[in-house]
Amino acid sequence: SQTIHQWPATLVQPVGSPLSLECTVEGTSNPNLYWYRQAAGRGLQLLFYSVGIGQISSEVPQNLSASRPQDRQFILSSKKLLLSDSGFYLCAWSKTSGYEQYFGPGTRLTVT
Amino acid sequence: GQQLNQSPQSMFIQEGEDVSMNCTSSSIFNTWLWYKQDPGEGPVLLIALYKAGELTSNGRLTAQFGITRKDSFLNISASIPSDVGIYFCAGQGGGSNYKLTFGKGTLLTVNP
Numbered sequence: 001s002q003t004i005h006q007w008p009a010t011l012v013q014p015v016g017s018p019l020s021l022e023c024t025v026e027g028t029s030n031p032n033l034y035w036y037r038q039a040a041g042r043g044l045q046l047l048f049y050s051v052g053i054g055q056i057s058s059e060v061p062q063n064l065s066a067s068r069p070q071d072r073q074f075i076l077s078s079k080k081l082l083l084s085d086s087g088f089y090l091c092a093w094s095k096t097s098g099y100e101q102y103f104g105p106g107t108r109l110t111v112t
Numbered sequence: 113g114q115q116l117n118q119s120p121q122s123m124f125i126q127e128g129e130d131v132s133m134n135c136t137s138s139s140i141f142n143t144w145l146w147y148k149q150d151p152g153e154g155p156v157l158l159i160a161l162y163k164a165g166e167l168t169s170n171g172r173l174t175a176q177f178g179i180t181r182k183d184s185f186l187n188i189s190a191s192i193p194s195d196v197g198i199y200f201c202a203g204q205g206g207g208s209n210y211k212l213t214f215g216k217g218t219l220l221t222v223n224p
Contacts, residue, residue, distance in 0.1 A: 049211060059211075099204045106153065
């Protein structure tokens with residue numbers, strides 16, 4: 001069966017510090033991978049998605065970037081965090097030709 | 113872009129009651145998905161619908177793909193306290209675009 005991991009689970013960072021969030025998927029090959037942010041208002045905002053190694057599509061211009069160094073690894077980064085980067089970050093995967101997305105447990109980021 | 117209108121935004125019900133929520137769109141979708149999110153966790157896929165008019169059940173949950181392909185409904189029968197959470201609908205327009213459009217969620221509270 002497939003599993004998706006995210007870490008860390010919780011992170012408190014000062015403004016201006018760098019960020020690296022990691023997501024890994026097990027039990028499947030060549031998945032599509034997604035990063036979402038969920039603000040307190042509940043909506044899910046798609047940030048990035050990837051259909052293969054090194055292939056990243058950005059949905060929203062912002063202070064964040066994403067990379068996919070390995071088939072089942074997806075990383076969300078920032079060089080300098082802003083207060084507005086606070087939120088709940090969710091990674092998800094889907095099969096190569098599938099529409100059903102499966103979410104990880106999320107990372108709660110608080111920028112102080 | 114495509115938008116989904118999910119209603120109601122929140123519901124307060126008594127244990128044992130039935131619940132109905134829906135999503136509507138001005139655009140046609142080829143896939144409808146329903147998710148549930150518990151506090152502090154990632155959304156979990158409940159039901160996937162792929163055909164207009166399709167009615168699918170998962171235990172006490174029943175979802176329908178609207179015949180116009182512009183709406184979907186989720187019903188929960190005989191609610192229990194563990195049904196508490198946020199329910200999201202998501203639609204996909206088909207083709208090679210695997211991105212999902214999410215509704216803003218329905219917050220369900222069940223009073224024992």
